Amino acid sequence: xxxxxxxxxxxxxxxxxxxxxxxxxxxxxxxxxxxxxxxxxxxxxxxxxxxxxxxxxxxxxxxxxxxxxxxxxxxxxxxxxxxxxxxxxxxxxxxxxxxxxxxxxxxxxxxxxxxxxxxxxxxxxxxxxxxxxxxxxxxxxxxxxxxxxxxxxxxxxxxxxxxxxxxxxxxxxxxxxxxxxxxxxxxxxxxxxxxxxxxxxxxxxxxxxxxxxxxxxxxxxxxxxxxxxxxxxxxxxxxxxxxxxxxxxxxxxxxxxxxxxxxxxxxxxxxxxxxxxxxxxxxxxxxxxxxxxxxxxxxxxxxxxxxxxxxxxxxxxxxxxxxxxxxxxxxxxxxxxxxxxxxxxxxxxxxxxxxxxxxxxxxxxxxxxxxxxxxxxxx
Numbered sequence: 502x503x504x505x506x507x508x509x510x511x512x513x514x515x516x517x518x519x520x521x522x523x524x525x526x527x528x529x530x531x532x533x534x535x536x537x538x539x540x541x542x543x544x545x546x547x548x549x550x551x552x553x554x555x556x557x558x559x560x561x562x563x564x565x566x567x568x569x570x571x572x573x574x575x576x577x578x579x580x581x582x583x584x585x586x587x588x589x590x591x592x593x594x595x596x597x598x599x600x601x602x603x604x605x606x607x608x609x610x611x612x613x614x615x616x617x618x619x620x621x622x623x624x625x626x627x628x629x630x631x632x633x634x635x636x637x638x639x640x641x642x643x644x645x646x647x648x649x650x651x652x653x654x655x656x657x658x659x660x661x662x663x664x665x666x667x668x669x670x671x672x673x674x675x676x677x678x679x680x681x682x683x684x685x686x687x688x689x690x691x692x693x694x695x696x697x698x699x700x701x702x703x704x705x706x707x708x709x710x711x712x713x714x715x716x717x718x719x720x721x722x723x724x725x726x727x728x729x730x731x732x733x734x735x736x737x738x739x740x741x742x743x744x745x746x747x748x749x750x751x752x753x754x755x756x757x758x759x760x761x762x763x764x765x766x767x768x769x770x771x772x773x774x775x776x777x778x779x780x781x782x783x784x785x786x787x788x789x790x791x792x793x794x795x796x797x798x799x800x801x802x803x804x805x806x807x808x809x810x811x812x813x814x815x816x817x818x819x820x821x822x823x824x825x826x827x828x829x830x831x832x833x834x835x836x837x838x839x840x841x842x843x844x845x846x847x848x849x850x851x852x853x854x855x856x857x858x859x860x861x862x863x864x865x866x867x868x869x870x871x872x873x874x875x876x877x878x879x880x
Contacts, residue, residue, distance in 0.1 A: 511558060518620045519544075519554070522613035529554070538562055539589055543625065552612065555591065557619035562588035568669045572676055583680035585671045587752045592616040592666045594752040599663025606648060607737055607747040611664060626747040631731035632772055639778065645734055645766055646782045648746045650789035653723040653759050661754075673725060673757030678714045682808055683707075685815025692819035693870040702865055709857045713804045720758035720801065727753045729762035730769045759790070760798065764806040768840045770813050770833045800854060803844045807855060810841035838871045 519525055527544040532553075538561040542554040563579035565588040575582040587593035591614060598608040612622035631641050661668050671677075686698050686706060698706070726733075728750045735747030763786060767779040783802070787795055814837050818830040845859040 511556075514618055515554070515556060515620065518613070518615055518618065522622055524552070524613075524622065527552070544622070551625040553609065553623040553625050555594070555621045555623055557589040557591055559589075559617075559619045564588065565590065566671065568671075575676060580680060583676055585673060585677040585753075585755050587668070587754075589619065590616070590668070590752060591619050591621050593668045593754075595621065596661045596663050596666035596668040597751050597754050599666070600661045601748060601751065603663060604652065605743050606652070607735075607740060607744045608751065609747075609749075616666070626735050626737065626749075629736045631734045631736060634736065638774075639781065641734075641736055642766065642774075642778060642782050643785060644743070644746050645729075646763070646786050647789065648743045648748075649729070649759075649762050649766075650786055651743050653790065657722065657724040657756050659756075670724070670754060670756050672722060673717065673727075673755040673761070675714050675718055677755070678717055678808065681812040681816050682710060682714075684820065685811050688815045688819035688823060689866065691823050693866070693872075695866070695870055698865060702861075705861060709861055710808065713808050713855075713858075716801045717758045717761070717805055717808070720760070722756035723759045725755050725757035725761045726751045727755060727757075727761070727765075729765045731766075731772055734766075758801065758805060759793070760802040760805050761809075764802055764809055768806050768810070768844075770810075770818075770837045770840070773836065804855060807841055807844035807858065810837050810844065813837055814841070835872070 516525070519527065524544055524546065527546050530543045530545070532541040532543055538558065540556040542556070544552040544554055546552070563581045566575045566578060566582035566585065570578070570582060580586070581588040595611050595614060595616065598611060601608045602610070607626065609623035609626055612624070614621035631645070634641055657670055659670060661670050683706075686703055689695070690697055726748065729748075733748065733750045735749065737745050737747045763783070767774050767782055783799065787793060787798065814834065818834055818837070821827040821830050841862075842859075845855045845862065
């Protein structure tokens with residue numbers, strides 16, 4: 502079957518789904534996408550109601566990990582299974598959305614759905630994303646931090662059940678960290694025009710990151726949204742308390758370290774967050790979590806933030822550029838390198854202890870190879 506035939510077949514699936522949902526006459530407007538295989542459309546009905554069509558073709562994702570899959574089985578299944586991703590599962594989205602709403606948080610209410618086909622109609626929470634705000638940031642980010650602190654107050658379940666769907670909340674383990682981190686060794690050199698790292702450089706990389714991954718695994722597990730940043734958070738000021746923060750793109754949620762969502766929010770690859778706001782929000786979170794050791798937590802936050810920056814630079818940004826020429830990501834690279842360098846340099850609270858990693862980057866990815874230049878031709 503040709504690509505055009507595939508596209509036409511998927512469109513017919515969408516039309517049939519919308520017809521069965523009573524939305525055949527809705528006006529459809531495509532929305533901007535991201536690096537995932539999901540697509541969204543805004544639907545406007547004859548009476549002016551606005552809804553969102555979520556379209557996740559199952560065939561465009563690799564398999565997810567069964568609950569009992571061991572490490573070798575996950576590696577054999579591919580990246581989604583290794584990294585503990587949901588593969589765009591609509592069932593995961595529905596279950597997690599319902600579970601979060603049960604806890605007083607704001608996620609889209611689900612209307613019609615066909616989880617096997619990867620289609621669902623969602624409540625439209627609007628377009629007022631955090632990323633659109635340049636002022637009042639302490640209020641917005643404070644609400645987002647409070648939402649995390651509220652979620653982190655209790656140990657999450659091993660299985661999430663809500664709205665008729667069941668989904669396992671896997672632990673963010675060493676294999677999942679490695680699946681996101683280690684592709685840096687392949688994709689950044691391709692992007693920057695460098696030689697592939699030697700076996701010795703790869704072995705040293707693995708050894709140096711091992712203590713950071715151990716910190717990530719050792720943290721008492723909390724619910725981790727996993728993509729908690731300003732483009733996935735909506736400001737809903739007419740709602741009360743924690744519900745003022747609307748959440749999107751949570752289907753890949755896991756049980757993991759409490760710093761993981763915070764560092765996505767406060768060291769955002771897509772927008773600047775001032776060091777002063779970052780420090781204030783860390784203080785706010787720690788004030789709400791007196792059970793945590795402050796200095797230990799801040800060190801773990803910096804170490805995991807460094808890991809996340811390397812993950813984003815390689816597995817996300819460089820890979821998207823090399824394979825698909827998605828040039829929008831080059832604009833985010835300098836900021837993400839600054840995050841990585843600042844965390845490894847020990848600037849800010851309790852960031853010390855990462856000198857070996859800093860030296861690895863200085864030897865193998867010198868300053869001139871960290872710029873958004875020298876892009877390789879697509880593979």
